[in-house]
Amino acid sequence: MNAPATHAQVERPADVARAEDLVSLELIRTLVGFDTTSRDSNLALIEWVRRHLTGLGIESTLTFDDDGRKANLFATLPARDGNATHGGIVLSGHTDVVPVDGQPWDTNPFEVAVKDGRLYGRGVTDMKSFSAVGLSFIPAFLRRGLAKPLHFALSYDEEVGCIGVRRLIADIVARGIAPAGCIVGEPTGMETVVAHKGKKGWRCRVRGFEAHSSLTPLGVNAVQIACEIVAYIARRAREFRDAGRQDGAYDVPYTTVHVGVIHGGTALNIVPRDCTFDFEIRHLPFDDPDAFFADVRAFAATFVPAMHAVNPDTWIEFDHLSTLPGFDTQDGSQITSLAHACNGTHDVGKVSFGTEAALFHGAAIPTVICGPGHIAQAHQPNEWVTIDQVAKCEAFMRRLVEHVGA
Ligand SMILES: [Zn+2]
Helix, strand or coil, X not given: CCCCCCCCCCCCCHHHCCHHHCCCHHHXXXXXXXXCECCCCCHHHHHHHHHHHHHCCCCEEEEECCCCXXXXXXXXXXXXXXXXXXXXXXXXXXXXXXXXXXXXXXXXXXXXXXXXXXXXXXXXCCCHHHHHHHHHCXXXXXXXXXXCCEXXXXXXXXCCCCCHHHHHHHHHHHCCCECCEEEECCCCCCCEEXXXXXXXXXXXXXXXXXXXXXXXXXXXXXXXXXXXXXXXXXXXXXXXXXXXXXXXXXXCCCCEEEEEEEEECCCCCEXXXXXXXXXXXXXCCCCCHHHHHHHHHXXXXXXXXXXXXXXXXXXXXXXXXXXXXXXXXXXXXXXXXXXXXXXXXXXXXXXXXXXXXXXHHHCCCCEEECCCCCHHHXXXXXXXXXXXXXXXXXXXXXXXXXXXXX
Protein backbone atom coordinates (compact mmCIF):
# COMPACT_ATOMS: atom_id res chain seq x y z
CA MET A 1 0.00 0.00 0.00
CA ASN A 2 1.20 3.47 -0.77
CA ALA A 3 0.71 6.66 1.15
CA PRO A 4 -2.30 8.49 -0.22
CA ALA A 5 -1.57 11.52 -2.36
CA THR A 6 -3.85 14.45 -2.96
CA HIS A 7 -5.80 14.47 -6.16
CA ALA A 8 -7.75 17.04 -8.07
CA GLN A 9 -10.12 14.81 -9.91
CA VAL A 10 -13.51 16.24 -10.78
CA GLU A 11 -16.33 13.80 -10.13
CA ARG A 12 -19.81 14.00 -11.54
CA PRO A 13 -22.05 15.13 -8.68
CA ALA A 14 -23.32 11.96 -7.10
CA ASP A 15 -26.97 12.99 -7.13
CA VAL A 16 -27.14 12.80 -10.92
CA ALA A 17 -25.61 9.35 -11.18
CA ARG A 18 -27.48 7.34 -13.82
CA ALA A 19 -27.43 3.62 -14.44
CA GLU A 20 -25.98 4.12 -17.92
CA ASP A 21 -23.03 6.01 -16.41
CA LEU A 22 -21.96 3.02 -14.35
CA VAL A 23 -19.02 1.12 -15.79
CA SER A 24 -19.81 -1.82 -13.50
CA LEU A 25 -23.49 -2.35 -14.36
CA GLU A 26 -22.93 -5.26 -16.74
CA LEU A 27 -20.75 -7.04 -14.21
CA ILE A 28 -23.29 -6.44 -11.44
CA ARG A 29 -25.96 -7.95 -13.71
CA THR A 30 -23.70 -10.93 -14.39
CA LEU A 31 -22.85 -11.65 -10.75
CA VAL A 32 -26.44 -11.21 -9.53
CA GLY A 33 -27.55 -13.54 -12.35
CA PHE A 34 -25.84 -16.47 -10.63
CA ASP A 35 -28.05 -17.87 -7.86
CA THR A 36 -25.38 -18.32 -5.21
CA THR A 37 -27.64 -18.91 -2.21
CA SER A 38 -25.30 -20.22 0.51
CA ARG A 39 -26.81 -23.73 0.58
CA ASP A 40 -26.03 -24.19 -3.14
CA SER A 41 -22.83 -24.34 -5.15
CA ASN A 42 -21.12 -21.08 -6.16
CA LEU A 43 -18.94 -22.77 -8.77
CA ALA A 44 -20.76 -21.34 -11.80
CA LEU A 45 -20.00 -17.81 -10.62
CA ILE A 46 -16.42 -18.66 -9.63
CA GLU A 47 -15.77 -20.33 -12.98
CA TRP A 48 -17.19 -17.33 -14.82
CA VAL A 49 -14.93 -14.94 -12.89
CA ARG A 50 -11.92 -17.21 -13.38
CA ARG A 51 -12.46 -17.24 -17.15
CA HIS A 52 -13.06 -13.49 -17.14
CA LEU A 53 -9.74 -12.95 -15.34
CA THR A 54 -7.92 -15.39 -17.63
CA GLY A 55 -9.15 -13.25 -20.51
CA LEU A 56 -7.45 -10.28 -18.86
CA GLY A 57 -4.25 -12.27 -18.43
CA ILE A 58 -4.70 -12.90 -14.71
CA GLU A 59 -4.35 -16.29 -13.06
CA SER A 60 -6.65 -17.31 -10.20
CA THR A 61 -6.15 -19.72 -7.34
CA LEU A 62 -9.19 -21.61 -6.13
CA THR A 63 -9.61 -23.20 -2.71
CA PHE A 64 -12.51 -25.62 -2.30
CA ASP A 65 -14.79 -26.83 0.46
CA ASP A 66 -14.62 -30.49 1.52
CA ASP A 67 -17.12 -31.63 -1.14
CA GLY A 68 -15.65 -29.54 -3.94
CA ARG A 69 -19.06 -27.88 -4.39
CA LYS A 70 -17.93 -24.39 -3.46
CA ALA A 71 -14.77 -22.42 -3.99
CA ASN A 72 -12.95 -19.26 -3.03
CA LEU A 73 -11.09 -17.39 -5.73
CA PHE A 74 -7.92 -15.42 -5.11
CA ALA A 75 -6.23 -13.51 -7.89
CA THR A 76 -3.26 -11.17 -7.94
CA LEU A 77 -2.33 -8.31 -10.20
CA PRO A 78 1.44 -8.19 -9.71
CA ALA A 79 3.31 -4.93 -9.28
CA ARG A 80 5.34 -3.46 -12.13
CA ASP A 81 8.50 -5.07 -10.75
CA GLY A 82 6.89 -8.51 -10.71
CA ASN A 83 6.26 -8.51 -6.94
CA ALA A 84 3.11 -10.58 -6.37
CA THR A 85 3.42 -11.39 -2.70
CA HIS A 86 4.74 -8.52 -0.63
CA GLY A 87 2.58 -5.60 0.49
CA GLY A 88 -0.29 -4.13 -1.48
CA ILE A 89 -3.94 -4.58 -0.63
CA VAL A 90 -6.76 -7.09 -0.95
CA LEU A 91 -10.23 -6.22 -2.22
CA SER A 92 -12.48 -8.81 -0.65
CA GLY A 93 -16.08 -9.86 -1.13
CA HIS A 94 -18.21 -12.92 -0.52
CA THR A 95 -20.04 -14.58 -3.39
CA ASP A 96 -22.91 -16.16 -1.47
CA VAL A 97 -26.28 -14.58 -0.78
CA VAL A 98 -29.06 -15.33 1.69
CA PRO A 99 -32.15 -17.25 0.51
CA VAL A 100 -35.16 -15.56 -1.10
CA ASP A 101 -37.50 -18.34 0.12
CA GLY A 102 -40.80 -16.99 1.34
CA GLN A 103 -39.88 -13.38 0.64
CA PRO A 104 -42.35 -11.27 -1.34
CA TRP A 105 -40.18 -10.07 -4.27
CA ASP A 106 -41.75 -7.82 -6.94
CA THR A 107 -39.09 -8.75 -9.51
CA ASN A 108 -36.91 -11.76 -10.30
CA PRO A 109 -34.30 -11.59 -7.53
CA PHE A 110 -31.59 -13.00 -9.82
CA GLU A 111 -32.05 -10.40 -12.54
CA VAL A 112 -31.05 -6.79 -11.82
CA ALA A 113 -33.98 -4.39 -12.22
CA VAL A 114 -33.20 -0.67 -12.61
CA LYS A 115 -35.91 1.59 -11.24
CA ASP A 116 -36.13 5.04 -9.66
CA GLY A 117 -32.41 5.48 -9.17
CA ARG A 118 -31.96 2.04 -7.65
CA LEU A 119 -30.79 -1.41 -8.64
CA TYR A 120 -32.92 -4.27 -7.31
CA GLY A 121 -31.79 -7.87 -6.95
CA ARG A 122 -30.51 -10.41 -4.45
CA GLY A 123 -26.97 -9.39 -3.52
CA VAL A 124 -26.93 -5.89 -5.05
CA THR A 125 -26.14 -4.56 -1.56
CA ASP A 126 -24.81 -7.68 0.18
CA MET A 127 -22.47 -7.72 -1.61
CA LYS A 128 -22.04 -8.36 -5.30
CA SER A 129 -21.92 -4.71 -6.39
CA PHE A 130 -18.60 -4.11 -4.59
CA SER A 131 -17.07 -7.21 -6.15
CA ALA A 132 -18.38 -6.23 -9.59
CA VAL A 133 -17.01 -2.70 -9.27
CA GLY A 134 -13.60 -4.04 -8.25
CA LEU A 135 -13.50 -6.48 -11.17
CA SER A 136 -14.65 -3.86 -13.65
CA PHE A 137 -11.68 -1.64 -12.74
CA ILE A 138 -9.07 -4.33 -13.44
CA PRO A 139 -8.34 -2.95 -16.94
CA ALA A 140 -7.79 0.48 -15.35
CA PHE A 141 -5.42 -0.99 -12.75
CA LEU A 142 -3.52 -2.83 -15.48
CA ARG A 143 -3.24 0.31 -17.64
CA ARG A 144 -2.00 2.37 -14.72
CA GLY A 145 0.50 -0.24 -13.48
CA LEU A 146 0.95 -1.02 -9.82
CA ALA A 147 3.63 -0.06 -7.31
CA LYS A 148 2.56 -3.00 -5.10
CA PRO A 149 0.43 -6.06 -5.88
CA LEU A 150 -3.34 -5.83 -5.82
CA HIS A 151 -5.32 -8.91 -4.80
CA PHE A 152 -8.93 -9.91 -5.35
CA ALA A 153 -10.60 -12.31 -2.94
CA LEU A 154 -14.01 -13.89 -3.52
CA SER A 155 -15.21 -16.26 -0.83
CA TYR A 156 -18.01 -18.79 -0.29
CA ASP A 157 -20.25 -19.35 2.75
CA GLU A 158 -19.87 -15.95 4.40
CA GLU A 159 -23.54 -15.78 5.27
CA VAL A 160 -23.40 -19.03 7.21
CA GLY A 161 -20.46 -18.15 9.46
CA CYS A 162 -17.57 -16.72 7.37
CA ILE A 163 -16.55 -20.28 6.57
CA GLY A 164 -14.92 -20.13 3.15
CA VAL A 165 -12.65 -17.17 3.74
CA ARG A 166 -10.85 -19.04 6.53
CA ARG A 167 -9.43 -21.44 3.91
CA LEU A 168 -8.62 -18.61 1.54
CA ILE A 169 -6.65 -16.79 4.24
CA ALA A 170 -4.87 -19.99 5.32
CA ASP A 171 -3.89 -20.57 1.69
CA ILE A 172 -2.46 -17.09 1.10
CA VAL A 173 -0.55 -17.24 4.39
CA ALA A 174 0.85 -20.66 3.37
CA ARG A 175 1.90 -19.24 0.00
CA GLY A 176 3.80 -16.39 1.67
CA ILE A 177 1.45 -13.70 0.41
CA ALA A 178 1.54 -10.83 2.89
CA PRO A 179 -0.76 -7.97 1.96
CA ALA A 180 -0.37 -4.71 3.87
CA GLY A 181 -4.12 -4.15 4.08
CA CYS A 182 -7.57 -5.33 3.09
CA ILE A 183 -10.82 -3.65 2.13
CA VAL A 184 -13.92 -5.77 2.71
CA GLY A 185 -16.78 -4.34 0.64
CA GLU A 186 -19.72 -5.10 2.90
CA PRO A 187 -22.37 -2.38 2.78
CA THR A 188 -21.34 0.65 4.86
CA GLY A 189 -22.78 3.42 2.73
CA MET A 190 -19.18 3.82 1.45
CA GLU A 191 -18.05 5.00 4.87
CA THR A 192 -14.83 3.68 6.34
CA VAL A 193 -15.67 1.21 9.07
CA VAL A 194 -12.74 0.27 11.32
CA ALA A 195 -14.37 -2.03 13.86
CA HIS A 196 -17.21 -4.43 14.39
CA LYS A 197 -18.54 -6.42 17.29
CA GLY A 198 -17.68 -10.01 17.99
CA LYS A 199 -20.36 -12.68 17.93
CA LYS A 200 -20.88 -16.02 19.58
CA GLY A 201 -23.90 -18.32 19.29
CA TRP A 202 -25.16 -21.37 21.20
CA ARG A 203 -28.05 -23.85 21.23
CA CYS A 204 -29.74 -24.80 24.49
CA ARG A 205 -31.48 -28.20 24.62
CA VAL A 206 -33.87 -28.94 27.47
CA ARG A 207 -34.99 -32.55 27.99
CA GLY A 208 -38.08 -32.78 30.19
CA PHE A 209 -40.44 -35.65 30.88
CA GLU A 210 -43.75 -36.25 29.17
CA ALA A 211 -47.02 -36.57 31.04
CA HIS A 212 -50.71 -36.04 30.35
CA SER A 213 -51.34 -32.34 30.77
CA SER A 214 -53.91 -33.04 33.47
CA LEU A 215 -51.03 -34.49 35.53
CA THR A 216 -48.46 -31.71 35.26
CA PRO A 217 -46.74 -32.50 38.59
CA LEU A 218 -45.71 -35.89 37.14
CA GLY A 219 -43.99 -34.30 34.15
CA VAL A 220 -41.09 -31.94 33.56
CA ASN A 221 -42.17 -29.16 31.22
CA ALA A 222 -39.23 -28.52 28.85
CA VAL A 223 -40.94 -25.52 27.20
CA GLN A 224 -41.50 -23.71 30.47
CA ILE A 225 -37.95 -24.32 31.71
CA ALA A 226 -36.55 -23.15 28.37
CA CYS A 227 -38.71 -20.02 28.63
CA GLU A 228 -37.30 -19.28 32.09
CA ILE A 229 -33.81 -19.36 30.57
CA VAL A 230 -34.98 -17.24 27.62
CA ALA A 231 -36.41 -14.72 30.09
CA TYR A 232 -33.05 -14.65 31.91
CA ILE A 233 -31.30 -13.91 28.59
CA ALA A 234 -33.78 -11.11 27.91
CA ARG A 235 -33.06 -9.68 31.37
CA ARG A 236 -29.34 -9.76 30.65
CA ALA A 237 -30.04 -7.95 27.36
CA ARG A 238 -31.73 -5.15 29.29
CA GLU A 239 -28.81 -5.01 31.73
CA PHE A 240 -26.28 -4.67 28.89
CA ARG A 241 -28.43 -1.88 27.46
CA ASP A 242 -29.11 -0.01 30.68
CA ALA A 243 -26.08 -0.66 32.85
CA GLY A 244 -23.29 -1.96 30.60
CA ARG A 245 -20.34 -0.05 29.20
CA GLN A 246 -21.03 1.65 25.89
CA ASP A 247 -19.10 2.78 22.82
CA GLY A 248 -21.00 5.54 21.03
CA ALA A 249 -19.10 4.94 17.78
CA TYR A 250 -21.22 1.82 17.15
CA ASP A 251 -24.66 2.02 15.57
CA VAL A 252 -25.92 0.00 18.55
CA PRO A 253 -23.58 1.27 21.29
CA TYR A 254 -23.89 -1.63 23.73
CA THR A 255 -23.55 -5.42 23.70
CA THR A 256 -26.72 -7.17 22.57
CA VAL A 257 -27.98 -10.69 23.27
CA HIS A 258 -31.01 -12.33 21.74
CA VAL A 259 -32.88 -15.60 21.18
CA GLY A 260 -33.58 -16.17 17.48
CA VAL A 261 -35.11 -19.65 17.22
CA ILE A 262 -37.18 -21.79 19.57
CA HIS A 263 -38.85 -25.18 19.08
CA GLY A 264 -40.76 -27.16 21.66
CA GLY A 265 -43.73 -29.31 22.44
CA THR A 266 -46.03 -31.37 20.27
CA ALA A 267 -49.61 -30.96 21.57
CA LEU A 268 -51.40 -28.85 24.15
CA ASN A 269 -52.48 -31.87 26.17
CA ILE A 270 -48.94 -33.22 26.60
CA VAL A 271 -46.39 -31.85 29.06
CA PRO A 272 -43.58 -31.24 26.55
CA ARG A 273 -40.49 -33.40 26.70
CA ASP A 274 -38.18 -31.32 24.49
CA CYS A 275 -37.46 -27.68 23.85
CA THR A 276 -34.44 -26.17 22.09
CA PHE A 277 -33.57 -22.59 21.40
CA ASP A 278 -30.66 -20.72 19.79
CA PHE A 279 -29.19 -17.54 21.23
CA GLU A 280 -26.30 -15.24 20.52
CA ILE A 281 -24.28 -12.38 21.91
CA ARG A 282 -22.87 -9.55 19.79
CA HIS A 283 -20.34 -8.05 22.09
CA LEU A 284 -18.17 -4.97 22.37
CA PRO A 285 -14.45 -5.66 22.87
CA PHE A 286 -14.66 -5.14 26.64
CA ASP A 287 -17.56 -7.57 27.23
CA ASP A 288 -16.61 -11.24 27.55
CA PRO A 289 -18.97 -13.58 25.66
CA ASP A 290 -17.78 -16.58 27.64
CA ALA A 291 -18.57 -14.92 30.95
CA PHE A 292 -22.10 -14.25 29.70
CA PHE A 293 -22.43 -17.87 28.60
CA ALA A 294 -21.16 -19.12 31.97
CA ASP A 295 -23.88 -17.05 33.64
CA VAL A 296 -26.60 -18.53 31.40
CA ARG A 297 -25.31 -22.01 32.11
CA ALA A 298 -25.23 -21.41 35.86
CA PHE A 299 -28.78 -20.03 35.77
CA ALA A 300 -29.98 -23.07 33.81
CA ALA A 301 -28.31 -25.40 36.31
CA THR A 302 -30.53 -24.07 39.10
CA PHE A 303 -33.50 -25.89 37.51
CA VAL A 304 -31.87 -29.29 37.34
CA PRO A 305 -32.41 -30.50 40.95
CA ALA A 306 -36.17 -29.99 40.68
CA MET A 307 -36.17 -31.69 37.26
CA HIS A 308 -34.27 -34.67 38.63
CA ALA A 309 -36.64 -34.93 41.59
CA VAL A 310 -39.39 -35.79 39.08
CA ASN A 311 -37.30 -37.85 36.68
CA PRO A 312 -33.53 -38.49 36.69
CA ASP A 313 -33.33 -38.73 32.88
CA THR A 314 -34.00 -35.03 32.38
CA TRP A 315 -31.24 -32.56 31.56
CA ILE A 316 -30.23 -29.19 30.08
CA GLU A 317 -27.35 -29.11 27.59
CA PHE A 318 -25.67 -26.46 25.49
CA ASP A 319 -23.96 -26.68 22.08
CA HIS A 320 -21.61 -24.03 20.74
CA LEU A 321 -22.82 -22.94 17.28
CA SER A 322 -20.44 -20.29 16.01
CA THR A 323 -17.81 -17.74 16.89
CA LEU A 324 -16.77 -14.70 14.93
CA PRO A 325 -14.24 -12.46 16.60
CA GLY A 326 -14.62 -8.72 16.65
CA PHE A 327 -11.96 -6.44 15.25
CA ASP A 328 -10.74 -2.91 15.66
CA THR A 329 -8.25 -1.40 13.23
CA GLN A 330 -6.53 1.52 14.85
CA ASP A 331 -7.53 4.84 13.40
CA GLY A 332 -4.46 6.25 11.70
CA SER A 333 -3.38 2.92 10.19
CA GLN A 334 -2.28 2.95 6.56
CA ILE A 335 -5.35 1.10 5.33
CA THR A 336 -7.62 3.59 7.09
CA SER A 337 -5.72 6.49 5.51
CA LEU A 338 -5.99 4.88 2.09
CA ALA A 339 -9.74 4.35 2.47
CA HIS A 340 -10.14 7.94 3.59
CA ALA A 341 -8.19 9.18 0.61
CA CYS A 342 -10.32 7.08 -1.74
CA ASN A 343 -13.70 8.06 -0.36
CA GLY A 344 -12.80 11.65 0.38
CA THR A 345 -13.90 11.73 4.04
CA HIS A 346 -12.18 11.37 7.37
CA ASP A 347 -15.00 9.77 9.29
CA VAL A 348 -14.64 6.34 10.78
CA GLY A 349 -17.52 4.15 11.84
CA LYS A 350 -18.04 1.01 13.88
CA VAL A 351 -20.82 -1.47 13.16
CA SER A 352 -22.66 -4.25 14.96
CA PHE A 353 -22.76 -6.84 12.18
CA GLY A 354 -19.96 -9.35 11.75
CA THR A 355 -17.86 -9.68 8.60
CA GLU A 356 -14.83 -11.41 7.15
CA ALA A 357 -12.83 -8.33 8.17
CA ALA A 358 -12.21 -9.87 11.60
CA LEU A 359 -10.57 -12.92 10.02
CA PHE A 360 -8.24 -10.88 7.78
CA HIS A 361 -7.46 -8.73 10.79
CA GLY A 362 -6.71 -11.87 12.81
CA ALA A 363 -4.20 -12.92 10.11
CA ALA A 364 -2.25 -9.69 10.70
CA ILE A 365 -3.74 -7.96 7.64
CA PRO A 366 -5.06 -4.55 8.78
CA THR A 367 -8.58 -4.28 7.44
CA VAL A 368 -11.37 -1.79 6.95
CA ILE A 369 -14.91 -2.33 5.70
CA CYS A 370 -16.13 -0.02 2.96
CA GLY A 371 -18.78 -0.86 0.40
CA PRO A 372 -21.86 0.48 -1.36
CA GLY A 373 -25.35 0.25 0.09
CA HIS A 374 -26.64 -0.08 3.60
CA ILE A 375 -26.99 -3.10 5.86
CA ALA A 376 -30.67 -2.22 6.38
CA GLN A 377 -31.35 -3.33 2.78
CA ALA A 378 -29.35 -6.55 3.12
CA HIS A 379 -31.26 -9.84 3.41
CA GLN A 380 -34.55 -8.06 2.62
CA PRO A 381 -37.09 -8.85 -0.10
CA ASN A 382 -36.61 -6.35 -2.96
CA GLU A 383 -33.01 -5.78 -1.83
CA TRP A 384 -31.78 -2.59 -3.44
CA VAL A 385 -28.79 -0.31 -3.74
CA THR A 386 -28.92 3.23 -5.07
CA ILE A 387 -27.12 3.98 -8.32
CA ASP A 388 -25.58 6.85 -6.38
CA GLN A 389 -23.93 4.38 -3.97
CA VAL A 390 -22.53 2.29 -6.81
CA ALA A 391 -21.26 5.50 -8.46
CA LYS A 392 -19.56 6.42 -5.17
CA CYS A 393 -17.93 2.99 -5.10
CA GLU A 394 -16.71 3.52 -8.67
CA ALA A 395 -15.30 6.92 -7.68
CA PHE A 396 -13.55 5.20 -4.78
CA MET A 397 -12.04 2.64 -7.16
CA ARG A 398 -10.99 5.37 -9.63
CA ARG A 399 -9.03 7.07 -6.84
CA LEU A 400 -7.63 3.73 -5.70
CA VAL A 401 -6.21 3.23 -9.21
CA GLU A 402 -4.25 6.47 -8.72
CA HIS A 403 -3.07 5.59 -5.22
CA VAL A 404 -1.90 2.05 -5.89
CA GLY A 405 -0.27 3.14 -9.11
CA ALA A 406 1.64 5.99 -7.49
ZN1 LIG B 1 -22.40 -9.67 3.35
